[in-house]
Amino acid sequence: MSAPRLVGVLGGMGPLATLDFLQRLLDISGAQRDQEHVPTVTWNVPQIPDRQRALAGGGEDPLPAMLQGIARLNAAGATCIAIPCNTAHAWYGPLSAHSAAPILHIVDATVQALQAAPQPSQPSPARIGVIATRGALSQRLYQSRLEAAGLDYLTPTEQELDTLFTPGCYAIKANDIATGGQLLAQTAEALLARGATQLVMACTEVPIGLRHAAPELLALSVDPATALAQACLRHWRQG
Amino acid sequence: MSAPRLVGVLGGMGPLATLDFLQRLLDISGAQRDQEHVPTVTWNVPQIPDRQRALAGGGEDPLPAMLQGIARLNAAGATCIAIPCNTAHAWYGPLSAHSAAPILHIVDATVQALQAAPQPSQPSPARIGVIATRGALSQRLYQSRLEAAGLDYLTPTEQELDTLFTPGCYAIKANDIATGGQLLAQTAEALLARGATQLVMACTEVPIGLRHAAPELLALSVDPATALAQACLRHWRQG
Numbered sequence: 001m002s003a004p005r006l007v008g009v010l011g012g013m014g015p016l017a018t019l020d021f022l023q024r025l026l027d028i029s030g031a032q033r034d035q036e037h038v039p040t041v042t043w044n045v046p047q048i049p050d051r052q053r054a055l056a057g058g059g060e061d062p063l064p065a066m067l068q069g070i071a072r073l074n075a076a077g078a079t080c081i082a083i084p085c086n087t088a089h090a091w092y093g094p095l096s097a098h099s100a101a102p103i104l105h106i107v108d109a110t111v112q113a114l115q116a117a118p119q120p121s122q123p124s125p126a127r128i129g130v131i132a133t134r135g136a137l138s139q140r141l142y143q144s145r146l147e148a149a150g151l152d153y154l155t156p157t158e159q160e161l162d163t164l165f166t167p168g169c170y171a172i173k174a175n176d177i178a179t180g181g182q183l184l185a186q187t188a189e190a191l192l193a194r195g196a197t198q199l200v201m202a203c204t205e206v207p208i209g210l211r212h213a214a215p216e217l218l219a220l221s222v223d224p225a226t227a228l229a230q231a232c233l234r235h236w237r238q239g
Numbered sequence: 240m241s242a243p244r245l246v247g248v249l250g251g252m253g254p255l256a257t258l259d260f261l262q263r264l265l266d267i268s269g270a271q272r273d274q275e276h277v278p279t280v281t282w283n284v285p286q287i288p289d290r291q292r293a294l295a296g297g298g299e300d301p302l303p304a305m306l307q308g309i310a311r312l313n314a315a316g317a318t319c320i321a322i323p324c325n326t327a328h329a330w331y332g333p334l335s336a337h338s339a340a341p342i343l344h345i346v347d348a349t350v351q352a353l354q355a356a357p358q359p360s361q362p363s364p365a366r367i368g369v370i371a372t373r374g375a376l377s378q379r380l381y382q383s384r385l386e387a388a389g390l391d392y393l394t395p396t397e398q399e400l401d402t403l404f405t406p407g408c409y410a411i412k413a414n415d416i417a418t419g420g421q422l423l424a425q426t427a428e429a430l431l432a433r434g435a436t437q438l439v440m441a442c443t444e445v446p447i448g449l450r451h452a453a454p455e456l457l458a459l460s461v462d463p464a465t466a467l468a469q470a471c472l473r474h475w476r477q478g
Contacts, residue, residue: 006284014273015265022283024257034253041311044261045245047277055460071281076315 003038007232008078008101009074011044013051015024017204017225021084024229034069034180038236041076043069055135063091070099076177080104080235082228085193086132086202092141104231106224107145110200113227114151126232128153129196131187131206133169142202160190172205180205181213188217196220244280244478246471247340248315249308250283252290252324255289256464257283260323263468275473280315282308290326294374305417309338320341321467325371329378334365334472343457343470345382345463349439352466353390356437366436367392370445372408373400380439399429411444419444420452427456437465 007025009030011018031037048066053059066088073081075089081103083089096103109154114128114210130142130153137143137155156165168183184206189200199221210217246264250257261281264406270276287305292298305327312320320342322328328345335342353367369381369392376382376394385392395404407422423445427438438460440446 004286006455011277012273012278015276019258019261019265022261026258034251035287037254037285039251039284039286040281041315042281042283043315044281046273047243047278048274072315076280076282076311136309228416 003077005079005236006077007038007040007236008076008081009042009044009064010071010073010081010083010088010095011042012046012048012069013088015044015046016202017084018042021225021229024226025232028226028229028233031114038233040080040232041071041073044068046083046119046192048198050131051085051090055087055090055139063089063120066091066095067098069226070095070103074100078237080232082106082223082232084228086136086141087139089141090135092144104151104228104235105145106228107141108165108226109231110142110152110202110224111145111149112197113222114200115149117222126197127195129191129194129199130155131165131184131191131199132202134166136202137161138141141227142200154191154194154196156187156191160187164190166205169203169205172209177208177212181211184209185214185217187220188214192217192220200224221223242318244317244318244475245316246277246475247312248279248281248283248313249305249312249322249327249334250281250449251285251287251308252327254283254285256323257281259443260321260464260468263431264471267465267468268472277472279471281400282312284308285336290324290329291374294326294329294378294450301327302333303364304321305334306329306337309334309342313339315325318478319471320410321345321350321471324465325375325380325463326378328380329374343474344384344469345467346380347461348466349441349461349468350384350388350390350460352390352469353439356461360368364391365436366434368427368430368433369394369441370404370438370440371425371441373405375441376400381439391432391435395426395430399426407448408442408444411448411459416447416451420448420450424446424453424456427453427460431456431459437461443444454474 029037049060049062078101081101118155164183164187171180201221201223248379288299288301317340320340403426407419410419440460440462
């Protein structure tokens with residue numbers, strides 16, 4: 001008899017996004033009572049050096065702190081691990097190599113969700129607009145996996161990143177949802193104008209902005225955090 | 240040099256209340272950036288036999304499942320443990336006896352918060368109205384500790400439990416906030432009419448109901464979940 005399944009969550013990047021992810025896992029489980037919810041153990045320790053800065057070549061290496069979390073989640077009995085942070089997946093390789101419990105990849109989960117999503121009724125095949133930070137795009141986190149899955153995609157131009165996406169993201173972070181929502185909606189519209197038929201909101205600010213400024217676009221959009229929660233639910237139900 | 244402090248949370252009772260508790264811990268920390276938030280490891284495994292039923296003498300013993308969570312939190316490196324569930328504290332003794340990390344008691348934290356709260360400007364000493372489930376009252380979780388602290392208190396009468404508090408609680412659980420809020424506000428008003436000068440909302444439905452139906456009473460009220468989060472914050476800052 002194998003040990004009961006237990007979803008480990010490597011959180012802290014950041015602590016609010018971690019709670020948002022846990023809330024989604026509750027929301028999608030369809031549980032009628034406490035005992036039907038997915039069991040989780042969550043390492044929400046935000047004392048991790050800044051990932052963006054490290055990727056830009058300037059800061060302290062966050063890998064040791066992430067590896068400590070992975071080790072503790074394994075010690076606590078996790079049978080799989082989810083990391084609700086796109087950028088942290090830049091370190092997926094070394095984290096996986098040090099974890100007995102398999103680590104679910106947020107982009108693999110997103111690709112699965114894209115393949116399962118109803119296709120827009122158009123003559124041409126789906127084309128996926130990836131809304132992500134410059135750092136995530138430079139790591140090719142999404143591009144490499146979309147290519148491997150044979151999915152067509154496009155990304156924001158340098159100019160769209162500079163004038164729409166990046167200021168939009170920072171406006172949301174500064175809690176100016178009106179300005180940020182408009183800029184992020186314009187980023188999405190630019191991708192749709194250039195042929196995107198679906199969107200991936202690969203940055204936690206994007207769903208906040210679109211909910212406010214362009215809720216009609218959410219039906220075309222896949223949220224990687226929700227896709228990762230769905231992957232966790234599948235893991236638990238297989239157990 | 241001692242290991243860095245890490246707050247362990249024995250959750251799952253229920254899974255939503257656990258997230259609500261973690262959210263409060265974020266809210267009260269006053270953090271300006273991710274790295275300033277309290278580090279936590281949370282065992283949110285709701286596959287625990289029903290505590291109310293067990294206390295009423297009818298159900299499976301929840302203690303083994305709770306002890307497993309305590310053991311895993313210790314294995315993950317917790318330096319203190321919080322249990323954001325009033326009823327679970329009926330098992331505080333055996334849980335504490337099996338934990339290397341000290342377990343913060345939700346009622347001790349509440350008593351501390353009561354002693355720190357500004358006293359209403361009245362000639363007579365403070366009198367605390369305890370709004371709690373019949374199960375929690377029968378365990379004397381609050382009464383014993385309030386007496387030990389020399390604090391005067393009163394509890395709902397049997398009739399108030401039957402006609403106001405219990406149906407109010409179940410209305411909130413069934414998402415009828417209007418009905419539930421009114422019944423819980425009436426419970427609070429009954430305690431105030433009999434001399435209470437402060438209230439303890441020792442059941443997670445109470446703050447939901449009062450926020451809706453009698454927000455003016457919140458200023459007189461102490462919420463044990465917030466008090467427990469404050470105790471966690473103090474533990475972390477001492478480290």
